[in-house]
Amino acid sequence: xxxxxxxxxxxxxxxxxxxxxxxxxxxxxxxxxxxxxxxxxxxxxxxxxxxxxxxxxxxxxxxxxxxxxxxxxxxxxxxxxxxxxxxxxxxxxxxxxxxxxxxxxxxxxxxxxxxxxxxxxxxxxxxxxxxxxxxxxxxxxxxxxxxxxxxxxxxxxxxxxxxxxxxxxxxxxxxxxxxxxxxxxxxxxxxxxxxxxxxxxxxxxxxxxxxxxxxxxxxxxxxxxxxxxxxxxxxxxxxxxxxxxxxxxxxxxxxxxxxxxxxxxxxxxxxxxxxxxxxxxxxxxxxxxxxxxxxxxxxxxxxxxxxxxxxxxxxxxxxxxxxxxxxxxxxxxxxxxxxxxxxxxxxxxxxxxxxxxxxxxxxxxxxxxxxxxxxxxxxxxxxxxxxxxxxxxxxxxxxxxxxxxxxxx
Amino acid sequence: xxxxxxxxxxxxxxxxxxxxxxxxxxxxxxxxxxxxxxxxxxxxxxxxxxxxxxxxxxxxxxxxxxxxxxxxxxxxxxxxxxxxxxxxxxxxxxxxxxxxxxxxxxxxxxxxxxxxxxxxxxxxxxxxxxxxxxxxxxxxxxxxxxxxxxxxxxxxxxxxxx
Amino acid sequence: xxxxxxxxxxxxxxxxxxxxxxxxxxxxxxxxxxxxxxxxxxxxxxxxxxxxxxxxxxxxxxxxxxxxxxxxxxxxxxxxxxxxxxxxxxxxxxxxxxxxxxxxxxxxxxxxxxxxxxxxxxxxxxxxxxxxxxx
Amino acid sequence: xxxxxxxxxxxxxxxxxxxxxxxxxxxxxxxxxxxxxxxxxxxxxxxxxxxxxxxxxxxxxxxxxxxxxxxxxxxxxxxxxxxxxxxxxxxxxxxxxxxxxxxxxxxxxx
Numbered sequence: 121x122x123x124x125x126x127x128x129x130x131x132x133x134x135x136x137x138x139x140x141x142x143x144x145x146x147x148x149x150x151x152x153x154x155x156x157x158x159x160x161x162x163x164x165x166x167x168x169x170x171x172x173x174x175x176x177x178x179x180x181x182x183x184x185x186x187x188x189x190x191x192x193x194x195x196x197x198x199x200x201x202x203x204x205x206x207x208x209x210x211x212x213x214x215x216x217x218x219x220x221x222x223x224x225x226x227x228x229x230x231x232x233x234x235x236x237x238x239x240x241x242x243x244x245x246x247x248x249x250x251x252x253x254x255x256x257x258x259x260x261x262x263x264x265x266x267x268x269x270x271x272x273x274x275x276x277x278x279x280x281x282x283x284x285x286x287x288x289x290x291x292x293x294x295x296x297x298x299x300x301x302x303x304x305x306x307x308x309x310x311x312x313x314x315x316x317x318x319x320x321x322x323x324x325x326x327x328x329x330x331x332x333x334x335x336x337x338x339x340x341x342x343x344x345x346x347x348x349x350x351x352x353x354x355x356x357x358x359x360x361x362x363x364x365x366x367x368x369x370x371x372x373x374x375x376x377x378x379x380x381x382x383x384x385x386x387x388x389x390x391x392x393x394x395x396x397x398x399x400x401x402x403x404x405x406x407x408x409x410x411x412x413x414x415x416x417x418x419x420x421x422x423x424x425x426x427x428x429x430x431x432x433x434x435x436x437x438x439x440x441x442x443x444x445x446x447x448x449x450x451x452x453x454x455x456x457x458x459x460x461x462x463x464x465x466x467x468x469x470x471x472x473x474x475x476x477x478x479x480x481x482x483x484x485x486x487x488x489x490x491x492x493x494x495x496x497x498x499x500x501x502x503x504x505x506x507x508x509x510x511x512x513x514x515x516x517x518x519x520x521x522x523x524x525x526x527x528x529x
Numbered sequence: 530x531x532x533x534x535x536x537x538x539x540x541x542x543x544x545x546x547x548x549x550x551x552x553x554x555x556x557x558x559x560x561x562x563x564x565x566x567x568x569x570x571x572x573x574x575x576x577x578x579x580x581x582x583x584x585x586x587x588x589x590x591x592x593x594x595x596x597x598x599x600x601x602x603x604x605x606x607x608x609x610x611x612x613x614x615x616x617x618x619x620x621x622x623x624x625x626x627x628x629x630x631x632x633x634x635x636x637x638x639x640x641x642x643x644x645x646x647x648x649x650x651x652x653x654x655x656x657x658x659x660x661x662x663x664x665x666x667x668x669x670x671x672x673x674x675x676x677x678x679x680x681x682x683x684x685x686x687x688x689x690x691x
Numbered sequence: 692x693x694x695x696x697x698x699x700x701x702x703x704x705x706x707x708x709x710x711x712x713x714x715x716x717x718x719x720x721x722x723x724x725x726x727x728x729x730x731x732x733x734x735x736x737x738x739x740x741x742x743x744x745x746x747x748x749x750x751x752x753x754x755x756x757x758x759x760x761x762x763x764x765x766x767x768x769x770x771x772x773x774x775x776x777x778x779x780x781x782x783x784x785x786x787x788x789x790x791x792x793x794x795x796x797x798x799x800x801x802x803x804x805x806x807x808x809x810x811x812x813x814x815x816x817x818x819x820x821x822x823x824x825x826x
Numbered sequence: 827x828x829x830x831x832x833x834x835x836x837x838x839x840x841x842x843x844x845x846x847x848x849x850x851x852x853x854x855x856x857x858x859x860x861x862x863x864x865x866x867x868x869x870x871x872x873x874x875x876x877x878x879x880x881x882x883x884x885x886x887x888x889x890x891x892x893x894x895x896x897x898x899x900x901x902x903x904x905x906x907x908x909x910x911x912x913x914x915x916x917x918x919x920x921x922x923x924x925x926x927x928x929x930x931x932x933x934x935x936x
Contacts, residue, residue, distance in 0.1 A: 183790050185719070425807065432822070434726065
């Protein structure tokens with residue numbers, strides 16, 4: 121019974137933890153402009169993140185090594201540093217976007233301007249990172265993030281023309297008002313939002329934090345294989361809500377306040393309350409994950425002592441690095457830069473950096489020196505190679521598409 | 530109310546500049562529009578009109594939800610603030626244009642007129658949402674926004690015809 | 692020499708073989724309590740003398756220390772730090788070479804840990820809760 | 827000396843023909859026993875004619891997965907070989923010079 125509860129908790133946390141500001145914004149933007157014609161990308165992205173998160177979890181459980189240690193060791197210092205710079209900067213952008221997202225969500229709930237909420241949000245993130253136990257942090261934000269299910273509920277209450285929605289999803293076509301490059305630019309953004317590298321850094325480091333062994337792999341596999349696809353469905357519901365309410369009204373999403381309007385329309389003030397709790401929890405949870413990830417990547421590259429399971433004094437550089445990251449994010453946000461804009465860029469840059477993260481994991485997951493008998497099976501390898509090709513294509517196409525489309529306008 | 534004349538100095542020429550994008554892209558877009566051989570005035574205006582329509586539509590939806598009791602005041606006022614911000618951004622891109630021909634000058638003037646009207650309606654709508662007594666009521670705000678939306682769509686059609 | 696597979700295998704040697712790039716460089720180093728100390732940024736050898744002809748039968752150089760610190764920068768960007776700036780962990784302190792390198796000593800007194808200790812004592816430990824055990 | 831100085835250096839035979847670059851150094855743990863591990867003695871150098879980067883070590887192990895990476899990387903390191911310490915005459919600024927009649931061994935580890 122206790123075991124079952126553990127499994128359920130893990131799955132629920134994975135669902136609630138899946139959606140972050142990147143998924144929220146990108147899915148709403150895409151839904152409001154392309155309807156459900158890009159839903160297939162969410163599917164591709166979710167399968168990919170399942171594959172590689174599961175692999176990195178297995179590497180962490182079998183060898184006790186987290187992803188960035190593996191990256192440094194396999195790529196060597198030079199390519200490793202290039203990778204670190206890219207991953208770290210994108211991660212910093214994501215930290216900034218998530219903290220901005222928390223503040224925007226709090227503004228929606230309170231009508232106090234988001235710039236005033238930013239220091240509060242950053243301080244709260246730091247306090248949790250500094251003080252709260254890893255598993256509590258994970259479970260609380262994950263469970264509260266589950267309230268985002270209200271997007272799915274609202275979609276049902278809106279009583280959309282399901283046949284039309286299914287048609288958009290199953291026979292994707294570029295809408296008349298949009299161009300093909302824009303369509304593909306947003307396809308890459310959605311892919312980047314679903315497969316953000318920080319999720320893998322966080323997942324594998326979390327496995328080390330919680331001291332996973334091979335025995336725990338079954339649990340982790342269920343979390344990933346059930347939780348992430350359901351989290352992906354949540355993303356689709358966000359896009360669906362935007363497609364049903366905002367697209368016909370001619371509203372192209374550019375701010376978080378637009379994302380919640382369909383929920384209010386479908387589920388009223390109660391729905392609104394749920395969605396606001398969900399927004400705060402999801403962005404706050406992701407702010408924690410990205411802040412920790414920036415500490416993880418630096419510490420693992422340079423071999424510092426790291427982990428929330430240690431006292432802060434026993435992982436001094438790790439904690440100092442995170443404090444500095446939060447300050448940088450804070451400094452960027454107080455300039456008044458639009459957090460939604462930062463988010464839109466961060467997901468595309470994530471897509472660009474994807475190959476750097478996933479290639480070393482794949483290589484090490486095949487190395488018996490690390491994995492013993494738990495090396496990848498052949499089907500996993502075939503699928504992973506297919507994904508590497510997709511990831512590489514998306515990564516190479518991202519910058520040209522960004523220039524051609526003027527970042528998706 | 531919002532009819533202040535911003536930006537007195539010579540405005541920067543940003544042909545083809547569209548929705549909410551850092552200046553980095555301006556250079557790329559300048560090049561792209563030069564390559565495409567178009568002036569950019571027309572496309573800037575039509576983008577500004579599109580973005581403003583989206584902002585006005587957002588405000589209408591928010592007011593509608595508020596008056597049917599589905600949206601809290603905090604959420605409504607945030608949505609209206611965001612819409613106003615987007616509208617002002619679009620208006621600024623048009624203000625920053627330096628039209629070369631008489632026809633372009635007219636187009637810019639006309640667009641600015643409509644956008645100013647939109648900003649005024651949106652400001653009224655925001656006041657309506659914020660005030661409890663005396664001021665404009667929610668239906669007033671909705672009516673004004675509807676009028677603004679009509680003018681925008683008329684401009685959009687005309688603009689698209691050019 | 693032309694074809695890889697035609698080469699003779701190395702004559703058997705009794706000890707364990709370690710390839711520097713493959714088994715040592717860039718691996719995590721942990722101390723006897725399992726606390727990460729650093730990564731292996733480079734290795735130091737006892738010889739040989741440079742630019743000197745080695746007479747047949749010259750004893751092979753041995754690994755004297757794992758290196759860390761500024762040597763990582765020079766390994767990435769080129770150049771070489773002066774010998775005095777190398778931070779060494781003597782090979783004699785290494786107890787096990789696996790996916791990580793384990794030391795047989797505590798990291799607390801190693802030169803490699805001075806930055807960590809400085810940041811801990813001057814900054815982190817002074818913030819309230821810095822020594823709080825999260826578990 | 828520092829190993830980083832040795833890696834990537836050009837390798838010549840006794841006639842001055844360039845054979846490649848030092849891709850790795852192989853040690854054997856069979857020296858004087860100490861408290862913890864025995865001393866690690868330099869057994870030889872892995873020389874690669876095409877690329878000095880020891881990329882992921884595929885050239886020296888029997889690993890075949892995930893296709894096609896190992897094959898690609900092996901191809902990049904085709905022709906690499908191991909020379910023993912005894913066959914090295916001099917290590918200098920110009921590079922590593924090998925003894926006349928040196929033996930090129932297989933770099934395979936297993």
